[in-house]
Amino acid sequence: MFYGAMVWDPWLILSQIVCLQCLYYVTLGLFMFILVGTRVSRMSLIYFFDYSTLTISTVTGWCVIGSFLLSALAGAFYVFHLVERAKKCLDFAATLYIVHLFICIIYGGWPSSITWWVVSGTGLAVMVFLGEWLCMRREQSEIPLTRYRSNV
Template sequence: MFYGAVVWDPYLIVAQIVCLQCLYYLTLGVFMGILVGTRVSRMSLVYFFDYATVTASTITGWCVIAAFVLSSFSGAVYMLYFIERSKKCLDFSATLYIIHLFVCIIYGGWPSSITWWVVNGSGVAVMVLLGERLCKKRELREIPIARYRSKEREKREARDEG
């Protein structure tokens, strides 16, 4: 979709970052609504940006962890469509999680929970590795040139005869 020329295009890069970040948070919101929203009386941004909610000591905390992990898988699929290059997956994944870290610092302070770091570090790894795998698979697909040539030849022959 956003795959463009080889030249450096800062507007394209910013658009890709914004698009990926928005889709990541939208997906995280859907998963939080499904997994956490059924367990708590009121959903809030605390579950998105406060490191204290990412805990393995409660069932709700495990639901928050699951939402973050599932969003990482979704983010890898988004990179397949918006980034399209396997060599850029690390850059865009790291950017997404660095922006998330800054938002978390602004919202709730420096994350001092080891669980938060493990979950987000795992999220980066999942998004990078799966995104690279998906993009590489698409990049290495065979280009069916022979099929197009035969159709063009058939059209020419039909045109020449008629």
């Protein structure tokens, strides 16, 4: 993709948001299965969307917190590959967490736990800063010219 002229393509933006959201939840489900699934008798959506499961008073709560933070770490790589621009990382990561907040409100009510807000804020920060760092490294890398030179 050329980065010169920016063309506003709402379908591309919407598909990137949907793809990022889906990848985030698939990764969250994988980490929940590995970390939380071994500790509970039955996995449920309550671990994804209910703020009361994010607690520091139980080992299962710490596993849920770890799942969310590891998913944010993976989300940075998803942003790096899907968005490819450092200046768009904040927009897409914030959109992901705002959509997650709306789903949590619908599922379990307004998150009144400070732990939920700290974990979500930390996950957002990790996704944004690591995604921007990865994108900036790609944007600032040298363009290899050896393959374009003719053998004269």
